[in-house]
Amino acid sequence: MDFYYHPCSAPCRSVIMTAKALGVEMNMKLLKVMDGEQLKPEFVELNPQHCIPTLVDDGFSLWESRAILIYLVEKYGADDSLYPSDPQKKAVVNQRLYFDMGTLFQSFIDAIYPQIRSKEPADPVAMQKVDTAFGHLDTFLEDQEYVAGDCLTVADIALLASVSTFEVVDFDIAQYPNVARWYENAKEVTPGWEENWDGVQLIKKFIQDGNE
Numbered sequence: 001m002d003f004y005y006h007p008c009s010a011p012c013r014s015v016i017m018t019a020k021a022l023g024v025e026m027n028m029k030l031l032k033v034m035d036g037e038q039l040k041p042e043f044v045e046l047n048p049q050h051c052i053p054t055l056v057d058d059g060f061s062l063w064e065s066r067a068i069l070i071y072l073v074e075k076y077g078a079d080d081s082l083y084p085s086d087p088q089k090k091a092v093v094n095q096r097l098y099f100d101m102g103t104l105f106q107s108f109i110d111a112i113y114p115q116i117r118s119k120e121p122a123d124p125v126a127m128q129k130v131d132t133a134f135g136h137l138d139t140f141l142e143d144q145e146y147v148a149g150d151c152l153t154v155a156d157i158a159l160l161a162s163v164s165t166f167e168v169v170d171f172d173i174a175q176y177p178n179v180a181r182w183y184e185n186a187k188e189v190t191p192g193w194e195e196n197w198d199g200v201q202l203i204k205k206f207i208q209d210g211n212e
């Protein structure tokens, strides 16, 4: 199974952690998107949207990280704990995954990317959306250990990759006590956390080097 990735990408890191949790071995293929490698014809052939993460499993090509997480659990999971088959439990996991994609990680793209990439000053409206997203996550985590209930799911893994990426700008997660409690525990229990953290540190290094 080929996995096209870059360690700086939070969506790629969520797939790496999920594969580790499942004990799935992937043939890691680093794709330097900063150098435009995703536009090479051989990659566009695999993924016409030319984005990472992209998984190619025995000729079956799939992208969109959260779709990949679900595919991996459904195809390779020994049980359904990371992505429950019960319709209501699954629906909550899906809601959290869509929340991550459309709201929380989107707030990172809108508010933090411009600060990192173009050294733009923080946009107060975009930063307010970050606060709102973290506030919602904090509410989801009231009285529960994991984002979709009482056990670790792919929604925790996707959100762990996203939330940790905010640390590249030393975002103060402690402002959101339930998120902070969940984050500390998720770091402990999620296989592959160290690799995820290495990716976050790599982004930090790029930012520091760019500022020198």
Ligand SMILES: N[C@@H](CCC(=O)N[C@@H](CS)C(=O)NCC(=O)O)C(=O)O
Residues within 6 Å of the ligand: 009, 010, 011, 033, 038, 049, 050, 051, 052, 053, 063, 064, 065, 066, 101
């Ligand atoms: N929603 C997608 C986001 C994928 C994405 O934006 N990937 C970026 C890197 S993080 C990329 O491949 N950019 C290069 C391109 O789109 O050409 C996911 O979660 O997989």
